[in-house]
Amino acid sequence: MPNLPKILSWKLFFLIGLLIILAVIFLRMPKPCQETITYHIGNVDDRFGLTRQEFVLAVNMAAAMWGKPIAGELFREDAQGAIEINFVYDYRQEAADKLKKLNYKIDNTKTSYEELKSRLEKLKAEHDQRSTVLARDFNLYNSRINTFKANVEYWNRHGGIMESVHKNLLQEKNELNYLWEKLKVRQDELQGLTDTINSMVVVINEIATNINLDSVDYQNTGNALGREFCEGFYKIENGKQTINIYQFDNNYRLVRVLAHEFGHALRLNHSADTKAVMYRLIQSDAIELSPDDIAALQKRCYN
Numbered sequence: 001m002p003n004l005p006k007i008l009s010w011k012l013f014f015l016i017g018l019l020i021i022l023a024v025i026f027l028r029m030p031k032p033c034q035e036t037i038t039y040h041i042g043n044v045d046d047r048f049g050l051t052r053q054e055f056v057l058a059v060n061m062a063a064a065m066w067g068k069p070i071a072g073e074l075f076r077e078d079a080q081g082a083i084e085i086n087f088v089y090d091y092r093q094e095a096a097d098k099l100k101k102l103n104y105k106i107d108n109t110k111t112s113y114e115e116l117k118s119r120l121e122k123l124k125a126e127h128d129q130r131s132t133v134l135a136r137d138f139n140l141y142n143s144r145i146n147t148f149k150a151n152v153e154y155w156n157r158h159g160g161i162m163e164s165v166h167k168n169l170l171q172e173k174n175e176l177n178y179l180w181e182k183l184k185v186r187q188d189e190l191q192g193l194t195d196t197i198n199s200m201v202v203v204i205n206e207i208a209t210n211i212n213l214d215s216v217d218y219q220n221t222g223n224a225l226g227r228e229f230c231e232g233f234y235k236i237e238n239g240k241q242t243i244n245i246y247q248f249d250n251n252y253r254l255v256r257v258l259a260h261e262f263g264h265a266l267r268l269n270h271s272a273d274t275k276a277v278m279y280r281l282i283q284s285d286a287i288e289l290s291p292d293d294i295a296a297l298q299k300r301c302y303n
């Protein structure tokens, strides 16, 4: 039986070969934190008042924050980078900007929420009252103009307007024109009030959700509600990673929001520590990881 040892050695050779291949695959498999995650900058809306370079600088600072504790590079900018980072100006920033111009103080706190809510109630009451009075004044104007027109028609049917009547009618016409201009100004003011109220409703709802809802983003990937209520948002859709930033208050806060979303890209979840970058709300402008963030990163990298 000279063939048997030959078959055995072939089997053995095949088995050893397979083990070597598996070992190579296993050793070459990137462990978390060993592989640098690449990103590229997508759309930067200039309505935030920030240049593209300034935004890129903030992104790079946020990316560097995560590499610091492990003295390495976890993220790197690359033209074909895996994560697309966008600065998206939408109705929420527009609403917040409108209110800020009116000197409203806005932040994600219960105090801010209560304050805005009570101001909203007052504004609504003011709006309703002014709207009622304006409607009444428009009616008065309309009946006056109807009377004026009827008068002009009457005199025209009776052989033309007499000198004495003409003077009175001219005065009434001037007064009506003046009244019309005044009414239009008041109508514009009321429209402004309506816009403010609408902006307040948007901002208040956003704060309300920020305060009341837990785990608003990453864990809710695929949930439409998720992106509604975040300053920033990280998502994976059909294998494509995106970070969208929706709000801008100042540079430090922007870096912190970006760092939070980069944390999600590292598959980190929210932290219960309010000082952590990975806390679900952005509660400070500090651009440094907390001990809790570092512990989470190390657990992710080495366990």
Ligand SMILES: [Zn+2]
Residues within 6 Å of the ligand: 216, 217, 218, 260, 264, 270, 279, 280
């Ligand atoms: Zn988050």
